[in-house]
Amino acid sequence: MPIEQSNCIRRFVRTCTDGWEQGWHERNGGNLTYRMTQEDFDVCEPYFNLKGEGHEWVDLGIKASSLGGQFFITTGSGKYMRKVSIDLTDSIGIVELSEDGSAYRKVWGLSNGGRPTSELPTHIMNHAVRAKATDGENRIIYHAHCPNVIALSTIVEPDARTWSRILWKSMTECIIVFPDGVGVVPWMVPGGAAIAEATSKLMEDYAACVWTQHGLFVSGSSFDDAFGLMHTIEKSAQLYLMAKAANGGAEPTYLISDDQLKAVCDDFNVEPNRAFLD
Numbered sequence: 001m002p003i004e005q006s007n008c009i010r011r012f013v014r015t016c017t018d019g020w021e022q023g024w025h026e027r028n029g030g031n032l033t034y035r036m037t038q039e040d041f042d043v044c045e046p047y048f049n050l051k052g053e054g055h056e057w058v059d060l061g062i063k064a065s066s067l068g069g070q071f072f073i074t075t076g077s078g079k080y081m082r083k084v085s086i087d088l089t090d091s092i093g094i095v096e097l098s099e100d101g102s103a104y105r106k107v108w109g110l111s112n113g114g115r116p117t118s119e120l121p122t123h124i125m126n127h128a129v130r131a132k133a134t135d136g137e138n139r140i141i142y143h144a145h146c147p148n149v150i151a152l153s154t155i156v157e158p159d160a161r162t163w164s165r166i167l168w169k170s171m172t173e174c175i176i177v178f179p180d181g182v183g184v185v186p187w188m189v190p191g192g193a194a195i196a197e198a199t200s201k202l203m204e205d206y207a208a209c210v211w212t213q214h215g216l217f218v219s220g221s222s223f224d225d226a227f228g229l230m231h232t233i234e235k236s237a238q239l240y241l242m243a244k245a246a247n248g249g250a251e252p253t254y255l256i257s258d259d260q261l262k263a264v265c266d267d268f269n270v271e272p273n274r275a276f277l278d
Contacts, residue, residue, distance in 0.1 A: 016084040024144035025081035031117035064101035122196035140226035145215040148238035153212040169255040183209040
């Protein structure tokens with residue numbers, strides 16, 4: 001089958017398109033990476049190109065030895081999510097990590113001299129963390145500029161317990177979707193080693209992290225899992241902001257209680273982060 005029709009590429013493209021249609025990716029904002037399975041590799045490998053300019057090894061600036069030799073689908077640096085579905089090989093590509101996890105090389109896509117997202121070191125670092133935390137189950141890292149999360153970060157302190165409680169208490173099923181809560185990274189310059197390291201420490205415990213005044217950074221075992229997590233958090237942030245505005249700027253009167261959150265967890269056999277409950 002053509003590589004464009006492979007399951008992993010089609011799902012990758014769908015996620016990019018869904019995020020664009022949600023309004024999460026203005027201009028070239030946001031990025032997505034996927035750690036490929038052996039089945040994905042077997043389908044896509046016949047289309048790989050390792051020769052010529054643009055396919056040499058590039059230093060990552062980090063070492064993710066646990067992921068050495070693995071392959072990742074990635075959005076491109078400076079590329080637009082809205083164009084992924086109509087200009088595929090220019091917008092996304094596949095890269096291979098070196099055996100020691102310290103470098104990458106382009107093996108498909110990112111034509112016209114394209115490079116993987118500038119956040120690739122951050123993604124790879126967090127792929128390694130989430131793979132370890134989930135026994136290899138998590139394969140997606142997704143970053144988007146979710147407007148309601150960003151708006152909420154301008155009025156709520158950058159504290160994981162505070163954020164998790166607001167999100168849980170604003171929509172009933174949130175505690176089922178992310179029972180560990182969310183991590184929160186205070187404002188930092190994007191794209192550098194500092195924010196990558198701060199995020200990776202939190203991702204040991206959380207599948208999602210808020211980047212204050214910037215957006216969301218989530219992981220998942222599938223594209224649906226990662227997108228659904230981000231969608232749920234963004235929607236809950238929106239509901240809280242709407243309720244607060246409708247209440248004249250005061251805290252909403254009838255948020256879900258801690259006892260009600262515990263009842264949901266008991267009924268759905270979910271173990272929440274008890275440190276975030278009273």
